[in-house]
Amino acid sequence: MEKNLKRMATMQRMQSVGLAIFYKNGYYDTSVDDVLKELSLSKGAFYYHFKSKEEFFISILQNIIFQKVYSELIAPFEGQENPAVILDKCLDNALETAEHNQLDNGFVLSNFMTEFSGKNETVVKLLKEIFKVWEVNLITNLQKGKTDGYIDRHVDSDAVASFLMSSYMGVRLLMVEGNPKLLRYKYIQQLRSYFKTITVKR
Template sequence: MDKNLKRMATMHRMQVTGLELFYKNGYYNTSIDDILKSLSLSKGAFYYHFQSKEDFFVSIVQNLIVRKVYSMLIEPIEGKENPFVVIEKCFENALETAEHNEMDYGFILSNFISEFNRRNALISKYLMDIYKVWEVNLVSILQKGKSDGYVDRHVDSEGIATYLISSYMGVRTLMVQGNCRNLRYKYMQQLRHYFNSLTVREIV
């Protein structure tokens, strides 16, 4: 572990810069040379640490994307009280991050899922696995919400989870072209509408 410190540090630097450029320009539109130039490193350094461009990207997924999705989209809603309140807050947070042009990992996910679709099965699989964890997590807190009396027992938790992720990914796609503040506001408003229709009513 100790002796690997330098190795780890360099690899991490490469991964961080790599993700930044892949996110900005797309995987197929970013060359390894681009990454190395912005790090003042050479080809030799890259192929010393990684076997290929694909292997490099997989390591980025596993070391950066997975962890961020967990800390931003999964942990904040785990085991909390009212699912709708906590999901709303989480999405609001994530969209605010996006609005300030920082990297929003929910979107990074959908962005790369699109780019690698039908082009790289291995990477697609890794990305879809993350998405599935997100989905499963949403489903389970919705189920818990039912027994806690927050969520109407007649609704389909899986359907809600799918719908939530879909709408989130979609609005992020639209936000890339600016007008973010307005989009975010409108989106959150409609999300509340939707949640409202799924909430348990006190005697109907």
């Protein structure tokens, strides 16, 4: 049984390092050898654990990205009252990790979507599924916000969810080559202004 444990540990390590490099340089601009060099492993090890580069990447999406999206963008809402407040916190937290140039998952998704769109239907489909999870969660919480009296019941939850996801991914893109700190400040400022249009005045 020890063997199995070691196998899991190695695979986990490979996926973790793989994600970091894929995220930094892009999937197509990262060779299997690049990842293996960082891992101090050989081709033999790689193809022992994974059938192909694509399967390796898919396993990363399923085992790492999916979980992180859940814990960063979905879990925070549980048991909370006012979705607008949580949204504010959630997005600001995400931008904070982005500001420190760390790997934030909303952006990881949009990055890979850009790269794989039109090239690999399997991966695109997976990415869309993860996006959907994020979107559905937003919509659900906005609806709950309506019944709880926080969100104006005239607002279109679907549209708000799309708008929030869009603006977040867009600002995240600008942050890559702009002034992250300033952009984060500006973004949150305008986001709050936007929130006023969907919340109930008390």
